[in-house]
Amino acid sequence: MQSERFTALLRSRELKSTPQRLAMLEILERYGHADIEEIYNEIKEIFISISLATVYKNINTMLEAGLIQEIKIPNGKSKFEIVKEHHSHFFCTQCNRIYDIPHPQRLPLLLPDGFVPKESMVMVTGVCATCHTGA
Ligand SMILES: [Zn+2]
Numbered sequence: 001m002q003s004e005r006f007t008a009l010l011r012s013r014e015l016k017s018t019p020q021r022l023a024m025l026e027i028l029e030r031y032g033h034a035d036i037e038e039i040y041n042e043i044k045e046i047f048i049s050i051s052l053a054t055v056y057k058n059i060n061t062m063l064e065a066g067l068i069q070e071i072k073i074p075n076g077k078s079k080f081e082i083v084k085e086h087h088s089h090f091f092c093t094q095c096n097r098i099y100d101i102p103h104p105q106r107l108p109l110l111l112p113d114g115f116v117p118k119e120s121m122v123m124v125t126g127v128c129a130t131c132h133t134g135a
Pocket residue numbers: 092093094095096097127128129130131132
């Protein structure tokens with residue numbers, strides 16, 4: 001069951017498994033990448049009285065726990081996704097879609113002495129195949 005997997009995921013990060021958090025993870029899994037508004041609009045269908053502040057709070061908690069990650073969109077709203085294997089993103093500036101690009105190795109960044117890398121995220125912007133070919 002999906003929810004059991006998410007419950008285990010939350011527990012592994014020492015977070016309580018609440019119906020709201022499970023629903024948010026389910027939405028993120030379904031969307032791949034979703035912004036706060038998308039999550040909020042979806043979750044309202046299940047928890048009618050949930051507030052945007054509650055969604056923010058839970059997203060932040062899961063962010064801090066390293067369960068989900070934020071993807072900063074150029075000139076747009078941040079998207080969130082469940083943390084999985086390292087990958088890069090392609091952002092299509094025409095349809096605003098985010099694509100996961102397999103990226104098995106971390107970039108060989110040459111950092112100056114004394115710099116400690118924490119996270120390297122690559123965001124490529126451009127036009128996706130669907131928009132490019134007009135299919
Ligand atoms: Zn596109």
